Amino acid sequence: MGHYRSNLRDVEFNLFELLERDRLFGAQPYGDIDLDTAKFILREVDRLAREDLAASFEEADRHPPVYDPSTRSVTVTPEFGGAYKTWMDAEWWRLRVLPELGGTDAPNSLNWALAEFVLGANPALWTYVGMPTAARVVWRHGTERDRKIAQIGVEKRWGATMVLTEPDAGSDVGAGRTRAVPNDDGTWNIHGVKRFITAGEHDLADNILHLVLARPVGVDGVGGPGTKGLSLFLVPKFHFDPDTGELTGERNGVYANNVEKKMGMNVSTTCELTLGDDAPARGWLLGEVHDGIAQMFEVIEDARMMVGCKAIATLSSGYLNALDYAKQRVQGADLAQMSDKSAPRVTITRHPDVRRSLLTQKAFAEGMRSLVLYTASWQDEIAVKTAAGEDTALAEAVNDLLLPIVKGYGSERSWVVLGTESLQTFGGSGYLREYPIEQYVRDAKIDTVYEGTTAIQAQDLFFRKIVRNRSVALTHLLDEVKAFAAASDPASPITGERRLLGDAVSNVEAIVAKMTSDLAASKDESTGISGQARAQTLRALGSAQTTPEDLVRPGHVLPVRCPHVPRNAQDLVWDRMVRIVERAGCTPVAAACRLVHDSGDVLDDAAAEDFAATFGLALVSAPQRVRVLAAGA
Structure with a gap:
């Protein structure tokens, strides 16, 4: 008996009794899978995971992939390779592939239930099967050229990676320095070093499609600082015929420098990748638009x-x-x-x-x-x-x-x-x-x-x-x-548990209220939360849907370009980020529009009313007195 112990009964309880997912099967958009089929799939993947996929779990950990510095390639242990082939040949992974790409629409609840079996049996398997997610993102955001690449990737069962992290840009993705330079033929040359790339190099698939975040250079209006300056590029390991997907045999300029030696997940290759060092690393801009972080976030989620x-x-x-x-x-x-x-x-x-x-x-x-x-x-x-x-x-x-x-x-x-x-x-x-x-x-x-x-x-x-x-x-x-x-039922055996659950909800509400209040009351404009500049935090929290009524909503953040606040109100420094920072007492709502200048002066009620009338701001009854701080940008 292998190491993996599944709990099919509890999975089915959650899906079909607690969450009532049975109502989805046979109905749109899941008309191709009825309830009996869904239950069969669960049982079969559960069996496959326990009997076949789990078999190489220990062996692959003891004998991790081998990196060859002469070819800069990686060989995965045959036992794990056999498990990978078993999973790919079973083709249940196609339930996560868009129908347009040869997959079958299946509820995410079913897919994540299946994922539990695979991840419990041999978690590294999942890390090598990145194409379903990558192809979905490429199809949704790509041009016809990109969509063809997605189709080829699924058909040829290529690997796929998400390439974000750099040696000096980990959680701070916006600090990334990998560059992208446009070529005359519409491709881009990518230059940089990426780190901690899962499944970045291996011999389980004929090709690997890397989804690379890089900063364009030499192009007006794009490539600025931070995450907004990053674009997403499709960079293959091997060059291929764009019509047939056949490999040309020519290696693209993206290579692994090593395979990290780790505490765990040893069979999952974690690589440092060099792009454009020995040879050009050519790729395509996804969708021909510079919206990399938003596109990549679908993969991240x-x-x-x-x-x-x-x-x-x-x-x-x-x-x-x-x-x-x-x-x-x-x-x-x-x-x-x-x-x-x-x-x-x-x-x-x-x-x-x-x-x-x-x-x-x-x-x-x-x-x-x-x-x-x-x-x-x-x-x-x-x-x-x-x-x-x-x-x-x-x-x-x-x-x-x-x-x-x-x-x-x-x-x-x-x-x-x-x-x-x-x-x-x-x-x-x-x-x-x-x-x-x-x-x-x-x-x-x-x-x-x-x-x-x-x-x-x-x-x-x-x-x-x-x-x-x-x-x-x-x-x-x-x-x-x-x-x-x-829900009251004196005969229920969980009456006490319901009460405790209600208490827990009250505690959550109190914690959130306290944290929100502390955020609003903070006047630290230099360090902010977790060392970020306060202005950066405020911009991140801003909402383009702000209305005049939000001026009296404690804890809400108002963006500088709110249409209800004219840009020419320089005397009130509205061209800087403003936010509500304090609430106290119950006073007439005119006091809710008191504004704090950089100098710290507070407008009196009459001045607040004049301001509201001048700029068309409604004064709505509210039980709070709110001050608005002009925060330095």
Whole structure:
């Protein structure tokens, strides 16, 4: 029996009982998959993962890919290569491919359920199968030329990568210095060094399509500083015939300098890539538009969802391995008979602390599985509403809110619980290679780091998904939880748990209110949050939909180009970022329009009313007194 322990029953419970995903199958846009087919796919991928994909898990870890400096190429261990071929030949990965590219429309909830099986059995497999996501992004944003490349990539089963990080530009992607220089034939030469590129070099596929962020030079109006100056380029490992996809045999100028030696995920090649050093690294500008970071973010979001799914897959298998071990391990007497030296020895499942530990693991594994599939169900709703021509704004906002939680919280809990509970259940045996748990712990640590560290996820969650969204998505989500918590049934065995859940919602609301208030009250214009300039933070939080009424909404950020605020109001420094910074007391709303100049002077009520009348700002009744600070740009 292999290392991987799946939980098909809990996956099906979440999909078809808790989330009622059965209603999607056979209906648009998923008319090609009925419910029976979906259940068959789940059972088959579960079997494939346990029996075939998991077989090389340990061997591939002990014998990682080999880098040949003479050819700058990488050879992957044959055992892992066999698992990769098995997965590709099974073709279930095509459920993630657009129908226009030869795939089948399937709900994301089904696809992420399948992903759990693969990621739990042999997580590195997923990192080498990047083409479904890359091809989707290229198809959606590309020209006819680009779309042809996407079709070829899927048909030829090429690999694909996301190439962002540089030695001096990790989380700060906007600091990237890789350059792109246009050629007369419409291609671009890419020059630079990229680091930590997953699956950046290998021999599992005939070609690799690199999606590279680079800064254009020599082109008016593009290539400026920061993330907005980055563009996205399609850079293949080998040159190919653009009509047939046949390789010309000529190597493009993108090479791996090494394969990193890592703590875990050893069979997944992590490379430093050099572009344009020994030979030109030629590529194409995606869509012939300079919108790289927005285009790449579709790939990033998919990767973050994958990381959260991997985290729960590893924790679930770790828990089930620990449970199997605990059921067999005989050690000590029952606690009630511990003083009786002749008492029979019992399995460690009888010991209270082991039971606590196993229940803790079960709670987090199954709870986070529900979180992943619940998030995926919102992705389903986006697709369903899009197909029906309905508004997707709320579904997109809730999905956006949940993604950093899936990635950040999921990875942290998995890593911690695997180490402090799952491994601990094995005692000293858990520290040995005889059992898979030590590899689980090593493989899980990276989940808290790549695709944005936990702190990066936290900033994204608060600043972009809560503050910038004005808590619309969060409020909707918490209202769902409140409704469940408030449901009264005296006979219910979970009445106490409902009360605790309601208390937790209140705590979340209080925490968010405090954080929002602190953000609004901060007057530190030099360092801001996490060392960023305050003005940068404010620009990131600004909304083009601001209305005059927002002037009396505490904690909201007003962009400088708001149409309701004329640019010629130089005396009030409106050409700088302004924001609401304080609320206190209950006064007439005229006081809500008090403005603070750079000098710190405050307009009196009459001046505030004159200002409102001059620039057409409505004075709306509000229970707050708000001051607006002209923040230095």
